[in-house]
Structure formats: structure tokens, C-alpha cells
Amino acid sequence: MSTKRTAYVRPLDLKQGRIEMSHGAGGRAMAQLIGDLFAAAFDNPFLAQGNDGALLPPTSGRLVLTCDAHVVSPLFFAGGDIGCLSVHGTVNDLAMMGAQPLYLAASFILEEGFPLADLKRIVESMAHAAREAGVPIVTGDTKVVERGKGDGVFITTTGVGVVREGITLSGDLARPGDKVLLSGTLGDHGMAILSQREGLSFDAPIVSDTAALHGLVAAMLDCGADLHVLRDPTRGGLATTLNEIAQQSHVGISLMEAAIPVNPVVAAACEFLGLDPLYIANEGKLVAICAGQDAERLLAVMRAHPQGGRAAIIGAVIEDALGFVQMTTRLGGRRIVDWLTGEQLPRIC
Amino acid sequence: MKYVDEFRDGDLAKNIARKIALAANTNRTYRLMEFCGGHTHAISRYGIADLLPANVRMIHGPGCPVCVLPIGRVDQAIRLAREQGVILCTYADTMRVPASNNLTLMRAKADGADVRMIYSTQDALKIARDNPEREVVFFAIGFETTTPPTAVAIKQAAAEGLKNFSILCNHVLTPAAMHAILNVEGGVKLDGFVGPAHVSTVIGSQPYEVFASDYHKPVVIAGFEPLDVMQSILMLVRQINDGRAAVENEFTRAVTREGNRKAQSLVGEILELRETFEWRGLGTVPNSALRLRPGYAAFDAEPRFGVEYVAVPDHKACECGAILRGEKRPQECKIFGTVCTPQNPVGSCMVSSEGACAAHYTYGRFREEVQ
Numbered sequence: 010m011s012t013k014r015t016a017y018v019r020p021l022d023l024k025q026g027r028i029e030m031s032h033g034a035g036g037r038a039m040a041q042l043i044g045d046l047f048a049a050a051f052d053n054p055f056l057a058q059g060n061d062g063a064l065l066p067p068t069s070g071r072l073v074l075t076c077d078a079h080v081v082s083p084l085f086f087a088g089g090d091i092g093c094l095s096v097h098g099t100v101n102d103l104a105m106m107g108a109q110p111l112y113l114a115a116s117f118i119l120e121e122g123f124p125l126a127d128l129k130r131i132v133e134s135m136a137h138a139a140r141e142a143g144v145p146i147v148t149g150d151t152k153v154v155e156r157g158k159g160d161g162v163f164i165t166t167t168g169v170g171v172v173r174e175g176i177t178l179s180g181d182l183a184r185p186g187d188k189v190l191l192s193g194t195l196g197d198h199g200m201a202i203l204s205q206r207e208g209l210s211f212d213a214p215i216v217s218d219t220a221a222l223h224g225l226v227a228a229m230l231d232c233g234a235d236l237h238v239l240r241d242p243t244r245g246g247l248a249t250t251l252n253e254i255a256q257q258s259h260v261g262i263s264l265m266e267a268a269i270p271v272n273p274v275v276a277a278a279c280e281f282l283g284l285d286p287l288y289i290a291n292e293g294k295l296v297a298i299c300a301g302q303d304a305e306r307l308l309a310v311m312r313a314h315p316q317g318g319r320a321a322i323i324g325a326v327i328e329d330a331l332g333f334v335q336m337t338t339r340l341g342g343r344r345i346v347d348w349l350t351g352e353q354l355p356r357i358c
Numbered sequence: 359m360k361y362v363d364e365f366r367d368g369d370l371a372k373n374i375a376r377k378i379a380l381a382a383n384t385n386r387t388y389r390l391m392e393f394c395g396g397h398t399h400a401i402s403r404y405g406i407a408d409l410l411p412a413n414v415r416m417i418h419g420p421g422c423p424v425c426v427l428p429i430g431r432v433d434q435a436i437r438l439a440r441e442q443g444v445i446l447c448t449y450a451d452t453m454r455v456p457a458s459n460n461l462t463l464m465r466a467k468a469d470g471a472d473v474r475m476i477y478s479t480q481d482a483l484k485i486a487r488d489n490p491e492r493e494v495v496f497f498a499i500g501f502e503t504t505t506p507p508t509a510v511a512i513k514q515a516a517a518e519g520l521k522n523f524s525i526l527c528n529h530v531l532t533p534a535a536m537h538a539i540l541n542v543e544g545g546v547k548l549d550g551f552v553g554p555a556h557v558s559t560v561i562g563s564q565p566y567e568v569f570a571s572d573y574h575k576p577v578v579i580a581g582f583e584p585l586d587v588m589q590s591i592l593m594l595v596r597q598i599n600d601g602r603a604a605v606e607n608e609f610t611r612a613v614t615r616e617g618n619r620k621a622q623s624l625v626g627e628i629l630e631l632r633e634t635f636e637w638r639g640l641g642t643v644p645n646s647a648l649r650l651r652p653g654y655a656a657f658d659a660e661p662r663f664g665v666e667y668v669a670v671p672d673h674k675a676c677e678c679g680a681i682l683r684g685e686k687r688p689q690e691c692k693i694f695g696t697v698c699t700p701q702n703p704v705g706s707c708m709v710s711s712e713g714a715c716a717a718h719y720t721y722g723r724f725r726e727e728v729q
Contacts, residue, residue, distance in 0.1 A: 207477070267368070276359045283711075333724045340371045340584045342405020344721040350700035 026125040033153025050136040055147035063147035073108040076167040088217030092134030099168040104223035105239045107178040108170030116150040120159035142221040182237040183258035187326040188304035190297040193319040196275045199289035220293030225316040234307040235300035246288040261329025264336040365583030374588040375409040392552040395422030395712025396582040402721035404584040418714035420682040423500040425706045428638045429670040432457035439471035447482040448497040451710045479511035486523040498525040503556040505529045506621040509628040524659040534646035546684040550594040553579035562617025574603040581609040639682030678705035688715040
């Protein structure tokens with residue numbers, strides 16, 4: 010009789026199992042978690058190298074590097090989850106620089122006790138989002154913290170992209186006479202999260218707009234319009250993004266409230282909570298600032314793309330030494346659209 | 359959005375603006391006070407000032423719940439949270455009101471105090487039920503709009519025998535504040551009031567009749583939508599032109615003369631008048647606030663935890679007092695927009711988006727900076 014035995018390894022219990030401290034301790038348990046869950050889902054030749062880093066082929070052109078930490082609560086929300094969000098967020102940061110996204114790296118901070126079934130859902134959602142975007146997750150890291158020292162899971166993604174010759178986008182390039190374009194409705198992501206967090210339900214569900222925008226950006230760059238600035242209005246919303254641009258470019262911005270698209274159910278939820286959609290986070294929208302004469306052409310290209318169906322020209326860049334973002338209200342009056350102060354808090358009455 | 363867009367229509371606004379411009383007599387000024395912070399916010403947010411002739415001037419009133427709360431009241435709440443170890447439940451706006459020693463409820467929270475932001479008194483009750491081993495105190499503030507929900511909570515807590523729930527009661531009364539403003543010696547000259555919206559749904563229009571009969575000030579109760587405000591301004595200008603002083607109701611879709619009788623009787627059952635109460639800006643005003651009736655004294659956090667009210671003077675340079683009385687405009691305060699901003703508020707008027715200073719800073723300050 011042979012004395013040879015095949016070592017039996019109990020498979021990860023992806024139904025009932027939970028994250029244990031050993032999953033971050035560097036031993037067999039960690040290797041199993043990485044192999045069975047992460048590597049299996051993200052599967053690509055760079056990750057399969059199995060080294061501490063991914064060895065990547067040479068690329069010509071200017072590189073863009075960006076990173077983004079994701080700490081959303083709830084982890085699963087209408088329209089997405091922390092997994093796809095962490096891919097879209099970083100892909101979009103690259104796209105806003107005019108870059109073609111090439112590779113992603115992902116690091117996970119997991120809390121002891123976190124259900125493996127939830128982790129699997131998140132990882133598969135990330136893998137799906139990365140595949141859909143055509144950007145592989147080529148390396149990563151996992152740490153486990155004791156129960157109570159994390160909020161389930163935190164995901165940080167880093168992205169590398171390349172910018173082709175002739176494209177320079179920057180927040181300091183807005184010039185008086187430029188037009189401001191928005192790729193779609195405001196506030197969908199933030200209100201989806203908030204309504205779920207507060208247990209508020211509305212007639213129609215509010216669905217997060219989380220999406221990768223590099224396809225839309227590629228179409229916009231290809232049309233040859235004289236683009237100056239691209240930004241995705243995430244935290245702090247459109248108002249904060251435009252104030253950043255106004256400050257960087259030393260210009261003012263003038264908006265038309267009536268031109269800014271907002272989904273009726275989002276508008277209703279904001280109204281109900283005393284919040285302003287201009288300050289609510291988006292995860293699948295962009296703001297473009299381009300030369301005035303190219304605005305209509307750019308708008309047509311955006312509207313023809315699935316991510317820009319409700320795109321609109323919402324305002325113009327003006328001279329203003331004080332850098333105010335102003336808005337002509339639906340009513341016909343004017344107001345400032347100021348920086349967000351602290352966090353938006355619901356009003357009392 | 360249905361039932362909202364109709365009240366924000368630009369064409370209708372221009373139409374009313376034209377009527378106001380036609381009606382307003384160019385030989386005089388119209389000094390109108392919008393009592394409520396909700397109106398202040400609407401006026402600033404929609405840029406209503408741009409649609410009014412120069413001689414129709416809106417003066418911001420004191421109807422912003424957190425603005426009129428004196429420092430000493432916030433101090434009490436912070437003391438409860440820090441020293442008594444209670445779970446302090448509060449409406450969001452109150453979290454950032456500056457108190458003594460450079461503290462706010464938000465900073466106390468960051469420092470380890472258990473302060474929780476809630477949307478309704480029902481949330482506070484739930485927290486009390488879920489934490490039977492902890493004391494839970496609701497920081498009850500606001501005008502007549504927020505008072506009935508507090509009364510409901512007390513009634514429920516009493517019925518359930520909820521022993522770990524109490525309130526720090528700071529509910530105040532609108533008509534008392536209007537009296538106080540009209541009685542300030544050398545105070546602001548007013549030609550009429552845009553009357554409260556939500557407050558009036560509870561108390562009705564009848565309590566304002568005394569301002570028309572005894573003070574000869576027209577009052578037009580208005581909703582919080584921009585067209586409501588504009589329509590009420592037109593109604594006020596017409597009354598003033600006719601030399602009339604009456605209580606008129608623009609907000610008929612929600613306000614009656616009697617108000618919400620059920621809410622009134624509930625409040626009357628649980629709460630009673632305080633002989634005096636200190637307001638920020640208005641000082642000590644007789645019969646201007648409410649406290650729990652003796653039968654519900656067990657729910658009163660002040661005696662329960664022995665936290666007494668200690669009056670604290672406002673910051674020396676802060677003009678919140680004069681601004682709340684309508685005597686000064688935000689931009690006339692020395693520290694407006696420099697030391698005192700929504701990010702680092704010195705005075706309470708810079709905290710809530712309903713506060714006159716915060717509203718002007720956030721929505722309107724380009725007007726004087728451009729000039």
C-alpha cells in the first residue's frame with residue numbers, strides 16, 4: 010500500500026463562512042482566500058504571475074496614476090455595490106484626465122466576521138465591472154482587522170492609464186466664453202444611498218448611476234471638440250466640482266437652473282429631506298468644459314452615447330475675479346452656488 | 359415634480375413681479391419682515407430680491423429655530439451628553455450651533471459624547487426602547503411646528519412607561535416673538551409681516567389678528583414656495599397702499615383660521631407656558647416658551663439631571679441679536695464672511711440654512727461683492 014496521501018484542503022465555505030483573523034495572517038488561509046476568491050474572479054495573466062507586483066509591458070505616452078478609497082454604507086445599494094463602485098470610481102478618475110485606463114490594483118481591508126458570501130458578491134461585482142470596462146485588476150492586497158475596527162469592507166483601488174498626444178485636460182483651463190456641459194441627471198447615487206440608509210422608500214426606487222465613463226470620454230475626445238476640463242462630480246456634487254474649477258481657473262461660472270437635469274424621484278426625495286441635488290454625489294456623470302463654439306457638437310456626441318443620453322449645456326464660464334459660481338434660478342432670480350459646508354444636514358422645518 | 363414645480367414657475371413669477379412693480383408706490387418704501395427662516399431661505403435660494411423693486415425691502419425675522427436658541431441652552435445639552443453620559447438625540451441643524459468653550463454638539467460627539475442626529479421624535483423613542491440601560495434625552499427645540507411631535511412622544515412614553523426617556527424642552531412661541539419685535543424700543547420700523555407657513559398650519563391665522571388690530575400691521579400668511587412668497591408680498595403692498603391692516607391668508611391650501619385643533623389640544627395637555635424664556639437677540643421674553651406640565655415632570659431632563667440654565671453672553675462682535683430683531687442686515691456685521699462663515703460660524707444665524715447670515719452668505723453675497 011502506498012503511504013502517499015493527497016493533502017485535503019477544506020474549501021472556503023462561501024455560504025456560511027466568515028472572515029477570520031487568519032485570512033490576513035499570511036499563511037495558508039490567506040493564500041486560499043486569495044486563490045479561491047480574488048484570483049479566480051479577477052483572472053488575468055498579470056495576476057496569474059503570482060508575484061508581489063504585476064510586471065507590465067512597456068507603454069508609450071504620458072501615464073496617469075490615481076487612487077481612490079471606498080467606504081460606502083450600505084455596501085449593497087440599488088444599482089450597485091462597493092465592488093463595482095470601486096472599479097468605476099478609479100476608471101472615471103483616469104478618464105477625467107483624458108486617459109485610456111489600462112490597469113487597476115485593489116486593496117481590501119476586511120473586518121473579522123464579515124460574511125464570505127457578501128465578500129464573494131462584492132468581488133464578483135468588481136470582476137464584472139472590470140471586465141465590462143476592459144481594465145484588468147492586475148495586483149492587490151488583503152488585510153484583516155479585528156471585529157469592530159472596520160466597517161465590513163473597505164476597498165482602495167489604484168489605476169494607471171495613458172494619455173495620447175495632443176490631449177491636455179486640467180481644472181485650470183476653463184476660460185471665459187467656454188460652455189459647461191453635464192452628461193446626465195444629478196444626485197442619483199447619493200440619494201439611492203441616503204434613502205436606503207434612512208429606510209426611506211419612494212414610489213419609484215432611486216437607483217445609483219454608478220458607471221464607467223471612459224467610453225463616453227473616448228467618444229468626446231474623438232470628436233475633436235476643444236475640451237478644456239473634465240470632472241466627475243462625486244462627493245460634494247456638481248456645486249463643489251464647479252467651485253473647484255472656478256478657483257483653479259480664476260474664473261466665474263454662470264448656470265441656468267432650468268437646464269440642469271434631475272430625475273423627478275430624486276428631486277422629490279431631496280425636497281422631502283431638505284437637500285439640494287446640486288450637492289449630492291454622482292458616480293456615473295461628468296462635467297465637461299469646452300470652447301463655446303464646440304459646445305453643440307460635443308453635446309450631440311454625448312447624447313448619442315448611452316452614458317450621455319440626457320446630457321445638457323447647463324451654463325457658461327464668465328470673467329469673475331472673485332470666482333463665484335452663480336445660477337439663474339427657475340424663478341428668474343440669481344443666487345450663488347457655493348462650496349458645500351461640512352455635510353448637508355436636513356433642515357428642521 | 360408635481361405640486362412643487364407649479365409653485366416655482368418662472369413665468370408666473372415674472373407676472374407677479376410686474377404686478378408688484380406696478381402696485382408699489384415709488385414715493386415710499388415698503389419694509390416687510392418675513393418672520394420665518396423658511397421664507398428667508400426661499401427668498402435667498404430663488405433670488406427673489408432680484409424680482410422686487412428697490413423700494414420693497416425684505417427684512418429677515420427671527421423665525422429660525424436654532425438661531426434664537428441662546429448659547430446657555432446648547433451648553434445644557436452638551437453638559438447632559440458629556441457629564442451625564444446620556445444619549446442626546448437632536449435635530450441635525452442644532453449639531454453645529456456654537457456653544458461655550460468653542461464647543462458644538464458635533465465637536466462633543468467627536469470628543470466621545472453620544473450625540474445622535476434624528477429625523478423625528480419617533481427615532482428618539484426607538485433609541486430609548488432599544489437602550490433600556492441608558493438614559494435618552496431629546497433636545498426639543500423649535501416653534502409651534504415641532505412642538506406637537508414632541509407632545510406625541512411624551513404621551514407615548516408615558517403610556518408605554520418608558521422610564522429612560524426625557525426631553526430638554528426649548529419650544530418657543532411665534533406670536534410672543536412678534537410682540538417682542540414690535541415692542542423693542544427704537545427697534546426696526548416695519549410695514550407688515552409675511553406670516554409663518556408651517557407654524558400657521560398648527561396655530562391657525564387667528565393668533566395674528568392682534569397685530570393687525572392693535573399694532574396696525576398687515577400680516578399675510580404665506581407658504582414656503584417662492585411664488586407663495588411673491589404673492590404675499592403683492593398682497594402686503596396692496597394692503598399698505600389701501601391703508602388697511604388685516605390678516606390675510608395666501609396659504610389657504612394648508613392654513614385655516616382655527617389651525618390644527620387636535621395638535622393644539624395635545625400640546626395643551628402635555629405642555630404649559632413658561633413665565634419667561636431667554637431668546638437669542640430678543641432677550642428675556644415673557645410667556646414665550648413652553649415647559650412640561652407638572653403631571654409630566656418626570657420627563658423633564660432639567661430637574662431630572664439637575665442641569666440648570668446659565669445665561670451666557672454672545673460673542674462681542676457678533677450681531678446676531680440685531681439681525682434677529684431685523685435691525686441690521688447680515689452684511690452689516692463686522693465679522694460676516696470673514697471670521698464668521700458657515701464653515702466656522704460664530705453666531706447662530708450663520709449655522710442653519712434658514713439663518714439670515716447663512717442664507718445671505720450661501721446664496722446672495724455676490725451682490726455686494728460685485729458692486
